[in-house]
Amino acid sequence: MNETRTLARFVAQTTFADLPRRLVDNLKITVLDTVGAALVGTRQPWAQRILTVVEELGGAPEASVIGRGRRLDVARAALAVCERERLDGVAFLTALALGFEVSARIARTAVGLETVRGFHNPGTQGPFGAAAAVGKLYGFDAEQLTDALGIAGSSSGGLLEFAWSGGDTKRLHLGRASQLGLESALLARRGVRGPATVLEGRYGYFNAFSTPPRLESLVDGLGVRWAIEPPSLKSYATHVTQQAVVQAIQDLKREHSLEPRAIERVVIRGAARIMEERHAAREPHDVLGGQYSLPFTAAVALTRDMSDPLVYDADAVADPVVRDLARRIELVPEEIGGHDTPGFWPAEIVVECGGRRCALRTGPHKGSPADPFTWDEAAEKFRRYTASILDPTSAAALIAAVNELERAADVGELARMLGGA
Secondary structure, three states: OOHHHHHHHHHHHOOHHHOOHHHHHHHHHHHHHHHHHHHHHOOOHHHHHHHHHHHHHOOOOOEEOOOOOOEEOHHHOOOHHHHHHOOOHHHHHHHHHHHHHHHHHHHHHOEOOOOOOOEOHHHHHHHHHHHHHHHHHOOOOHHHHHHHHHHHHHHOOOEOOHHHHOOOHHHHHHHHHHHHHHHHHHHHHOOOOOOOOOOOOOOOHHHHHOEOOOHHHHOOOOOOOOOOOOOOOOOOOOOHHHHHHHHHHHHHHHHOOOOHHHEEEEEEEEOHHHHOHHHOOOOOOOHHHHHOOHHHHHHHHHHOOOOOHHHOOHHHHHOHHHHHHHHHOEEEEOOOOOOOOOOOOOEEEEEEEOOEEEEEEOOOOOOEOOEOOOHHHHHHHHHHHOOOOOOHHHHHHHHHHHHOHHHOOOOHHHHHHHHOO
8 A cells, every 4th residue: 555655765776777778768768759740739729729728828938839829827838847947958857758658657557447437547656657747756755755745646637528529628638637747736836735545546536447356467577677668659640549440541542552442342351459339430520520530540541641630631531532431441350469568459451442452551650669769769759759840940940849858958058949830
């Protein structure tokens, strides 16, 4: 019954020197990937609506907002604490590693949190990771970190209902988790107390959000086997379980000339995980509903080049060719070899078009733990994703700044670069 304190002690005692070199390199890749996705996000209508509300709420201009050209209070902007406190890249990367590790361990320990309880994992475990990261930035000891985690537990939330009826709430979950975790740490910094058994207690996180958990996995190998190594990143603007299928469809289209209107039949056979009810909607109401659906995303991939994240838009969702294909795609759950590979759910895609039959089995997608991005691959993706947003000189400057993060004297410089992007 000491798991919360054990995690807090680990965060308090771990230094940058304790981080494996490969982990540091992968953290920089993750930062670059996140920045690229955030810049794309600034052009999305739902993000602009959310930012309008944030700006209306006001607050002290302490931290830059990506792509917005203005500053907001520290609770509502990315890289906020590092920018406000003028912290260096070593502090930032250390806090990032520890926040990720806390989040990943809590996520892997819960059982049935999404599939049985109906919660969305990033929204429930996210506040803990943010609280741990911010606490580390402020140099909390183990007792203060225990309080920060304890307070963060009362901010856990986020429902999966969007998977069935649409809406933008999924897009809010990580941002809200970060905001509430940050505020939890700031409260602990001022002496507000939190329950020291918030994770493992009778009325704690796992008993509230999980079916009987694998509690031993929460602290097993702590500091020796990093749960976040190697990282899991995406290549396409869709759910992680669909990445390999989209990649295979991209490959099929390169090998065969597939006219979408001539496609007679599409069959996807594969792991039941990728075909769960929440990932099988045929008639989504909005872009998020489509991105969460395997048959709909497969239909979009068959009609558009998914290497461009901006093609998955409202026009794609309304496209009658896409909607017709999505209704006709056959999903056949069956076990295919390779299911033990982390972050990979194998499948086979069969497309019948113009009297031809094309088939391809999926492999681990680029960005998955089994096929992680190299720095050069991550930089190429960043340039491609931001081509319509940044000029080549600005993109190169951001790539260089992230690559030199551990030598940065003030991470706020990166934040300000992003604010003006």
